[in-house]
Amino acid sequence: MTTTAQQFDISIVGGGMVGAAIAVALSQAGMRVALIEKQPPVAFDAASAPDLRVSSINLASEAWLTSLGAWQQLEKMRVCAYQRLQAFEQPGSIVTFNAADIKRSHLGHIVENNLLQLALWQQFNANVTTFCPLSVSALQQFADNTEITLDSGEALSAKLVIAADGANSKLRQLAGIGTNGWQYRQACLVALVNTPYPQQDVTWQQFTPTGPRAFLPLPDQQGSVVWYDDLVKVKQLAALNSKQLTQQLRKAFAAQLGEVEVVSSSWFPLARMDANRYYAGRVVLAGDAAHTINPLAGQGVNLGFADAKLLTELIIDAQRHNSDIGSEQLLQRYQRKRKPANLLMMSAMDGFYQVFGNDIAPLRTLRQLALNVAARSSLLKTLVARYAVGSE
Numbered sequence: 001m002t003t004t005a006q007q008f009d010i011s012i013v014g015g016g017m018v019g020a021a022i023a024v025a026l027s028q029a030g031m032r033v034a035l036i037e038k039q040p041p042v043a044f045d046a047a048s049a050p051d052l053r054v055s056s057i058n059l060a061s062e063a064w065l066t067s068l069g070a071w072q073q074l075e076k077m078r079v080c081a082y083q084r085l086q087a088f089e090q091p092g093s094i095v096t097f098n099a100a101d102i103k104r105s106h107l108g109h110i111v112e113n114n115l116l117q118l119a120l121w122q123q124f125n126a127n128v129t130t131f132c133p134l135s136v137s138a139l140q141q142f143a144d145n146t147e148i149t150l151d152s153g154e155a156l157s158a159k160l161v162i163a164a165d166g167a168n169s170k171l172r173q174l175a176g177i178g179t180n181g182w183q184y185r186q187a188c189l190v191a192l193v194n195t196p197y198p199q200q201d202v203t204w205q206q207f208t209p210t211g212p213r214a215f216l217p218l219p220d221q222q223g224s225v226v227w228y229d230d231l232v233k234v235k236q237l238a239a240l241n242s243k244q245l246t247q248q249l250r251k252a253f254a255a256q257l258g259e260v261e262v263v264s265s266s267w268f269p270l271a272r273m274d275a276n277r278y279y280a281g282r283v284v285l286a287g288d289a290a291h292t293i294n295p296l297a298g299q300g301v302n303l304g305f306a307d308a309k310l311l312t313e314l315i316i317d318a319q320r321h322n323s324d325i326g327s328e329q330l331l332q333r334y335q336r337k338r339k340p341a342n343l344l345m346m347s348a349m350d351g352f353y354q355v356f357g358n359d360i361a362p363l364r365t366l367r368q369l370a371l372n373v374a375a376r377s378s379l380l381k382t383l384v385a386r387y388a389v390g391s392e
């Protein structure tokens with residue numbers, strides 16, 4: 001071990017939404033945390049256009065973020081609650097899931113990723129030391145602790161190192177943890193749009209023969225539009241200027257989108273990735289560093305927060321009992337609970353993608369049947385609404 005290494009209880013590589021939430025939870029429990037992040041979150045400017053990267057946050061994640069104090073910070077900036085979730089093939093046959101069906105005031109919120117990350121960073125107390133903008137360059141594992149070296153040459157020693165550095169996690173590679181998965185045939189174009197209608201309380205998804213199209217409401221007269229299609233088509237759309245893309249969206253989307261105006265846009269490849277294991281020695285993975293999921297039903301960061309919540313609870317509990325916070329037993333418990341839960345959701349999304357993402361005739365029939373059944377069954381609607389909010 002390097003004699004000059006700075007000592008911490010925990011090091012976290014990656015201060016995105018998941019890594020920052022872990023840092024807040026552990027530091028509030030009195031642990032000394034080192035947080036290494038390549039890029040700090042951008043400051044909030046109420047006059048600025050919303051961030052293009054937005055996420056649908058379910059009630060389970062909202063409750064945990066509220067307990068950390070970060071949700072209250074976020075609400076002071078910008079969030080948009082939605083009360084209804086709609087699915088349809090033809091605008092004439094819409095299935096609506098309502099918050100009221102499960103006696104809730106809302107089903108979830110659409111938030112800007114950058115603002116949620118910022119709200120979490122604003123919760124850092126004196127126990128968090130940030131190393132930013134910096135990356136990790138080396139890892140050495142010992143029996144009782146782990147040491148990482150940063151680009152700056154600084155060495156940090158901790159009982160446990162958490163990889164929350166996203167899908168291409170460098171720390172996961174340094175720890176020698178492999179992955180499996182694939183790139184989906186489809187990609188998606190995301191556009192921030194001005195809408196002709198006042199702020200909306202509904203998020204909807206239309207299933208078309210070439211892939212789903214979705215609308216996520218944002219505050220004021222804005223929203224995020226997502227267009228799933230094959231990679232070639234998505235790249236063609238991404239190459240258009242705002243005026244041309246506006247024309248395409250007005251033509252391709254259901255009439256209820258109205259005469260939108262594109263403010264900004266980008267495209268994203270879609271990948272499924274599952275780490276072969278969630279820990280190696282005293283390095284443990286959380287969030288997208290452990291798994292990436294098709295964003296079709298907006299589950300990715302919600303799964304990441306579920307990882308973060310369980311992992312921090314186990315660590316805090318071990319610390320209270322004066323046990324080793326990086327023990328194999330603890331990390332095994334975490335993996336045993338979270339890996340199957342994440343895999344289940346990934347496979348459910350793949351099934352969903354197969355049934356709703358293509359135009360094979362039997363699947364088209366199955367899809368229509370599913371929507372018809374859902375339209376008539378209040379039990380099914382309640383179950384879908386409960387699933388959407390993240391209830392067990």
Ligand SMILES: Cc1cc2nc3c(=O)[nH]c(=O)nc-3n(C[C@H](O)[C@H](O)[C@H](O)COP(=O)(O)OP(=O)(O)OC[C@H]3O[C@@H](n4cnc5c(N)ncnc54)[C@H](O)[C@@H]3O)c2cc1C
Binds near residue numbers: 037136166297304
């Ligand atoms: C189009 C699209 C739509 C989506 N919509 C939703 C949705 O509606 N709901 C939902 O729940 N999820 C959604 N997701 C998924 C969601 O965006 C991810 O699950 C989430 O961003 C993962 O958070 P994370 O903190 O684990 O990783 P990331 O967001 O990738 O953050 C990783 C952090 O680590 C930092 N970092 C990376 N490498 C290093 C390094 N070497 N050293 C230091 N720092 C490093 C990065 O700068 C970053 O801040 C969507 C994804 C896509 C692509």
